[in-house]
Amino acid sequence: MITTSELRETFLIAVAALRANVLRSGLTTLGVVIGIVTVTLMGTAINGLNNAFQKSIATLGSDTLFIQRFAWFSNDDWRVVRNRRPMTMQNARDVERMATLAAAVSVESNFGGTVTYDKKKARGVWIMGNTDRSIDVRGLSIAKGRWFSPAEISSARNVCVLGNYLAERFFPNQSPLGHRVKVNEIQYEVVGVIDKMGTFFTGFNMDNQIVIPVTRFEGDFQERPDYQIIVKVKDVTRLDDAEEELRGIMRKLRRIEPGLPDDFAINRQEAFLNFFRAVGGTIAAVGLFITSLSLFVGGIGIMNIMFVSVAERTKEIGIRKAIGAKRRSILLQFLVEAALITLFAGILGILVAWPLTLVINQFMAAQMSWWLVAIALLVSVLTGVIAGFIPAWRASNLDPVEALRAE
Amino acid sequence: MGSEVVHALRGVSLDIGKGEYVAIMGPSGSGKSTLMNLLGCLDTPSEGEFLLNDKNVATLNDNQLAEIRNREIGFVFQSFNLLPRSDALHNVELPLIYSGVAKGERREMARSALAHVGLENRMHHRPNELSGGQRQRVAIARALVNNPSIVLADEPTGNLDSRTGEEILALFDQLSRKGNTIIVVTHEEEVALHARRVIRLRDGLIAVDELNIRYRTAPTVGGGISPPPIA
Ligand SMILES: Nc1ncnc2c1ncn2[C@@H]1O[C@H](COP(=O)(O)OP(=O)(O)OP(=O)(O)O)[C@@H](O)[C@H]1O
Ligand SMILES: [Mg+2]
Numbered sequence: 189m190i191t192t193s194e195l196r197e198t199f200l201i202a203v204a205a206l207r208a209n210v211l212r213s214g215l216t217t218l219g220v221v222i223g224i225v226t227v228t229l230m231g232t233a234i235n236g237l238n239n240a241f242q243k244s245i246a247t248l249g250s251d252t253l254f255i256q257r258f259a260w261f262s263n264d265d266w267r268v269v270r271n272r273r274p275m276t277m278q279n280a281r282d283v284e285r286m287a288t289l290a291a292a293v294s295v296e297s298n299f300g301g302t303v304t305y306d307k308k309k310a311r312g313v314w315i316m317g318n319t320d321r322s323i324d325v326r327g328l329s330i331a332k333g334r335w336f337s338p339a340e341i342s343s344a345r346n347v348c349v350l351g352n353y354l355a356e357r358f359f360p361n362q363s364p365l366g367h368r369v370k371v372n373e374i375q376y377e378v379v380g381v382i383d384k385m386g387t388f389f390t391g392f393n394m395d396n397q398i399v400i401p402v403t404r405f406e407g408d409f410q411e412r413p414d415y416q417i418i419v420k421v422k423d424v425t426r427l428d429d430a431e432e433e434l435r436g437i438m439r440k441l442r443r444i445e446p447g448l449p450d451d452f453a454i455n456r457q458e459a460f461l462n463f464f465r466a467v468g469g470t471i472a473a474v475g476l477f478i479t480s481l482s483l484f485v486g487g488i489g490i491m492n493i494m495f496v497s498v499a500e501r502t503k504e505i506g507i508r509k510a511i512g513a514k515r516r517s518i519l520l521q522f523l524v525e526a527a528l529i530t531l532f533a534g535i536l537g538i539l540v541a542w543p544l545t546l547v548i549n550q551f552m553a554a555q556m557s558w559w560l561v562a563i564a565l566l567v568s569v570l571t572g573v574i575a576g577f578i579p580a581w582r583a584s585n586l587d588p589v590e591a592l593r594a595e
Numbered sequence: 596m597g598s599e600v601v602h603a604l605r606g607v608s609l610d611i612g613k614g615e616y617v618a619i620m621g622p623s624g625s626g627k628s629t630l631m632n633l634l635g636c637l638d639t640p641s642e643g644e645f646l647l648n649d650k651n652v653a654t655l656n657d658n659q660l661a662e663i664r665n666r667e668i669g670f671v672f673q674s675f676n677l678l679p680r681s682d683a684l685h686n687v688e689l690p691l692i693y694s695g696v697a698k699g700e701r702r703e704m705a706r707s708a709l710a711h712v713g714l715e716n717r718m719h720h721r722p723n724e725l726s727g728g729q730r731q732r733v734a735i736a737r738a739l740v741n742n743p744s745i746v747l748a749d750e751p752t753g754n755l756d757s758r759t760g761e762e763i764l765a766l767f768d769q770l771s772r773k774g775n776t777i778i779v780v781t782h783e784e785e786v787a788l789h790a791r792r793v794i795r796l797r798d799g800l801i802a803v804d805e806l807n808i809r810y811r812t813a814p815t816v817g818g819g820i821s822p823p824p825i826a
Contacts, residue, residue, distance in 0.1 A: 508689070511670075512690055
């Protein structure tokens with residue numbers, strides 16, 4: 189066994205050796221530093237993506253099916269699918285009537301437009317058409333006022349509910365309720381404000397929205413709006429059954445001959461999940477590639493410097509062995525030295541990566557976590573131990589008489 | 596290493612008993628240091644065998660040899676072999692570190708070993724801040740700090756003035772009286788006089804192996820030395 193006094197000696201030697209060669213050791217650590225920077229940045233980015241994604245995905249709802257013209261993230265040939273017929277309001281009404289596994293059905297449409305109040309003008313606002321059921325289907329909560337009534341939807345009243353950001357912007361010091369805002373020159377009375385929703389992981393500000401009755405879409409903005417039918421199922425464990433039921437209903441409503449493909453898509457949260465996994469996987473693959481490459485190059489550098497260190501201290505090794513140091517003591521001495529070099533490189537890497545994660549933090553809520561720091565330090569120490577092993581092994585096997593003869 | 600094979604020692608056959616005090620003499624290059632390296636378990640013979648405490652050293656593994664060097668043998672090297680970046684105290688502590696003596700006790704032992712060689716006020720000097728004789732004394736203190744049963748000293752008084760040299764030799768005499776085995780390489784006849792037995796090497800061969808002149812003429816007297824019988 190290695191005693192504590194010997195361990196202490198081992199550390200003192202390693203620290204003394206490092207202090208004697210700060211510059212030399214510093215230069216060779218560059219590869220390890222780069223490796224650690226990449227691994228921490230990658231970890232932080234994936235972590236941030238994960239956080240943002242978890243939050244955004246909740247707004248989609250795991251128990252929700254989206255009947256739309258196009259599939260999310262699909263590789264469908266655009267030339268084939270672009271001519272698909274839009275979803276109609278009638279489709280939506282029929283689905284609501286026929287779907288037995290649905291808890292609630294909402295019809296939505298949206299586009300980007302300009303909203304004005306007095307002399308204030310907001311461009312690029314997410315203008316949504318919703319029904320009275322949308323509040324449940326979308327899982328929204330109301331901060332002020334109320335949501336639409338069924339009567340307001342069926343009679344297509346000029347009412348609206350504002351997103352939190354838009355409400356703050358137009359009505360900083362007063363209640364927006366009862367005021368009229370204009371969407372494309374048509375006036376809508378504000379009846380409610382939605383709670384703060386945050387940012388979708390794509391960077392889209394979901395609070396910059398205005399909701400109006402979907403029944404106003406056709407007249408006010410578009411000849412034939414492209415509706416989407418959103419279905420909240422009763423039982424999330426029967427999501428597949430619900431999807432099959434909806435598929436059948438839709439095929440019947442749209443009179444698709446058996447054997448012909450659907451001319452619509454039923455999307456769900458999972459598509460985002462898969463997409464996200466692919467993105468995260470790509471980041472991880474690229475990051476790991478860069479990390480392992482730079483750690484490899486850095487490791488070679490460390491191995492080199494340890495060979496130099498062993499050569500320079502051959503005499504010292506001889507003295508220690510002559511006095512009773514065992515092989516493992518010498519081995520440990522040089523392993524600790526190599527590990528300390530790479531540990532410092534790791535700390536340096538983290539210090540470099542830290543401000544960079546703050547930059548990432550501008551785009552998504554990403555923080556360098558403690559476990560990531562721990563892993564990075566562990567990886568750097570391991571690099572040192574692996575890279576230093578051959579030199580240390582060689583040192584420990586030196587013949588004492590030969591070593592003593594060295595200068 | 597040249598292409599010519601050098602036989603630093605050949606046909607050397609000798610037997611040194613426990614507690615003996617032996618002086619090894621001979622001209623430069625005659626193989627004295629080589630012999631010491633063999634006796635100190637640093638080197639192994641390319642031919643022939645060396646038995647230590649009836650054990651063939653060739654059969655021992657690296658760790659066992661390291662342990663013997665650490666606990667049984669105190670080696671004073673001809674060229675001192677001190678760690679240049681460590682102070683005198685740490686150099687003397689080194690064998691104790693490798694035998695796992697705890698810090699407080701270790702410090703105490705190293706201090707007293709340094710005091711024994713008259714260096715109590717030079718403990719925190721590095722080798723390059725010490726004179727040749729002081730370095731030699733640090734090397735001696737390091738060799739003796741672990742209370743080894745065998746002391747191997749290669750020219751231990753080579754760099755000392757006669758008075759300090761005498762002090763060191765008195766230390767060896769004292770150790771010899773306590774029953775330690777002492778083997779000293781020297782080229783000074785006065786140093787060899789302290790030993791009971793003198794071995795003279797020439798070109799790697801034992802030229803002479805005899806009792807010291809004092810013991811031949813008057814075996815029971817001689818500076819209070821009462822040597823044990825030769826094994
Ligand atoms: N590694 C080696 N390679 C070749 N020859 C060596 C080696 N070590 C020692 N020798 C030779 O062995 C012979 C004995 O050397 P050694 O060091 O034992 O002499 P010594 O008696 O201690 O001399 P000195 O009194 O000068 O210290 C010398 O001729 C030397 O050149
Ligand atoms: Mg010699």
